[in-house]
Amino acid sequence: METANLLKQVEFIKEVDKLKYILRKTKLLNSDRNENDAEHSWHLSLMAIVLAEHTNFPIDLLKVIKMLLIHDIVEIDAGDTFIYDTQKSHDNTTEEREAAKRIFGLLPDHQANEMIAIWEEFEERQTNEAKFARAMDRFEPLLQNVSNNGGTWTEFGVNYDQVYAKKQVIQQGSNTIWQYAEELINDSVDKGILKK
Amino acid sequence: METANLLKQVEFIKEVDKLKYILRKTKLLNSDRNENDAEHSWHLSLMAIVLAEHTNFPIDLLKVIKMLLIHDIVEIDAGDTFIYDTQKSHDNTTEEREAAKRIFGLLPDHQANEMIAIWEEFEERQTNEAKFARAMDRFEPLLQNVSNNGGTWTEFGVNYDQVYAKKQVIQQGSNTIWQYAEELINDSVDKGILKK
Numbered sequence: 273m274e275t276a277n278l279l280k281q282v283e284f285i286k287e288v289d290k291l292k293y294i295l296r297k298t299k300l301l302n303s304d305r306n307e308n309d310a311e312h313s314w315h316l317s318l319m320a321i322v323l324a325e326h327t328n329f330p331i332d333l334l335k336v337i338k339m340l341l342i343h344d345i346v347e348i349d350a351g352d353t354f355i356y357d358t359q360k361s362h363d364n365t366t367e368e369r370e371a372a373k374r375i376f377g378l379l380p381d382h383q384a385n386e387m388i389a390i391w392e393e394f395e396e397r398q399t400n401e402a403k404f405a406r407a408m409d410r411f412e413p414l415l416q417n418v419s420n421n422g423g424t425w426t427e428f429g430v431n432y433d434q435v436y437a438k439k440q441v442i443q444q445g446s447n448t449i450w451q452y453a454e455e456l457i458n459d460s461v462d463k464g465i466l467k468k
Numbered sequence: 469m470e471t472a473n474l475l476k477q478v479e480f481i482k483e484v485d486k487l488k489y490i491l492r493k494t495k496l497l498n499s500d501r502n503e504n505d506a507e508h509s510w511h512l513s514l515m516a517i518v519l520a521e522h523t524n525f526p527i528d529l530l531k532v533i534k535m536l537l538i539h540d541i542v543e544i545d546a547g548d549t550f551i552y553d554t555q556k557s558h559d560n561t562t563e564e565r566e567a568a569k570r571i572f573g574l575l576p577d578h579q580a581n582e583m584i585a586i587w588e589e590f591e592e593r594q595t596n597e598a599k600f601a602r603a604m605d606r607f608e609p610l611l612q613n614v615s616n617n618g619g620t621w622t623e624f625g626v627n628y629d630q631v632y633a634k635k636q637v638i639q640q641g642s643n644t645i646w647q648y649a650e651e652l653i654n655d656s657v658d659k660g661i662l663k664k
Contacts, residue, residue, distance in 0.1 A: 274521075274522065274644050275644065275647075275648070277521065278519075278522060278644060278645065278648055281518045281519055282611070282648070284518060285511075285515055285518065285519075285608075285611065286497055286611065286615070288511070288514065289496055289497040289511070291510075292496055292503070292507045293496075300485055300488055300489075301482055301485040307488070308507070310506070310507040310510045310511065311488045311504070311506040311507055311510070313510050314487075314506045314507070314509050314510035314513070314537065315481070315484070315485070315506065317510070317513065317533075318481075318484065318537045318538070321534060321537070322477045322480060322481065322575065322579065323474075323477055325470075325473065326470065326474060333530060334529060334533070337513075337530070337533055338517060341510065341513055341514045341517070342514070379518065383518065412481075415478070415481065415482065419482070448470050448471065448474060449474065451471075452471070452474055452478070
């Protein structure tokens with residue numbers, strides 16, 4: 273049984289290596305190199321550890337980290353969707369649900385079910401853990417775009433209202449981080465790297 | 469106080485972005501693209517979650533993940549050292565300790581101390597968590613080298629005895645994973661991708 277599980281787990285571990293090839297729209301800090309989903313997931317997980325004291329409520333940190341480590345795995349099949357893309361929906365599409373079934377389905381049943389449940393919890397944004405994980409996912413690209421003179425905002429003509437609406441999700445996870453994020457957004461307008 | 473902490477934490481979060489540029493010797497699975505330390509840390513953390521049932525002893529999984537997310541951060545200053553390099557020591561060198569002090573030292577004191585302690589615990593390999601984390605760190609490049617027809621073993625002329633000695637560390641974390649790893653090593657000899 274142990275060995276049967278291990279063989280399945282190794283297949284999963286090999287499959288998710290592909291996350292290292294999925295490029296996001298945002299670039300690394302002060303850089304023109306696109307970030308990939310594996311690096312992004314690492315960074316958010318570490319951010320969650322470091323910023324956990326700023327949550328609005330108690331959280332199960334291990335669960336938040338599990339969410340962040342796996343939240344983009346469906347993009348191996350479904351690809352990265354740009355957050356400001358108005359043509360294509362981002363969240364929990366049929367394509368993403370199929371991807372979750374296929375990729376997490378490589379694991380032994382009990383683990384596949386746990387991973388799919390955690391991924392769905394992240395997508396549904398209702399629990400404390402999902403809210404805080406989401407806040408991390410919105411905060412990192414804000415730091416990146418500010419460091420890159422507007423980054424994807426400039427590149428794709430995204431304006432203040434669009435950014436503000438997307439970033440406000442941070443507040444659901446942490447008032448303290450949101451206060452800081454809001455200042456960054458306003459400063460970006462003042463600096464001319466984000467258009468009102 | 470909250471805000472003072474946050475500003476320090478953001479500096480740390482920005483600094484560790486550099487881990488995405490530190491290239492390891494090993495390549496991604498079935499690939500000639502070098503893995504970077506951030507991707508590697510993500511992969512090991514996820515492996516620890518998925519493989520936790522195979523530990524030889526009870527572990528604090530959150531601590532293992534913290535170790536794996538931060539274990540290579542010192543390489544931002546100290547660089548990656550090849551595991552089979554006989555010229556240069558790998559573990560807890562003066563250079564690495566200085567790096568730990570500088571980089572984790574960006575955080576508020578209580579967090580800096582916690583991170584340095586966790587990094588040292590990983591380096592010292594005595595606790596259950598450190599042993600299991602180490603097992604992950606040895607297991608991933610084994611999968612990579614096998615998938616790449618010998619990978620760094622072939623590229624740098626590393627032989628069976630050297631590989632066996634380094635990989636045996638896996639057993640301290642998990643007998644089950646070691647049994648599987650040992651088979652992979654022996655199969656590699658049979659296939660001619662690892663020289664006895």
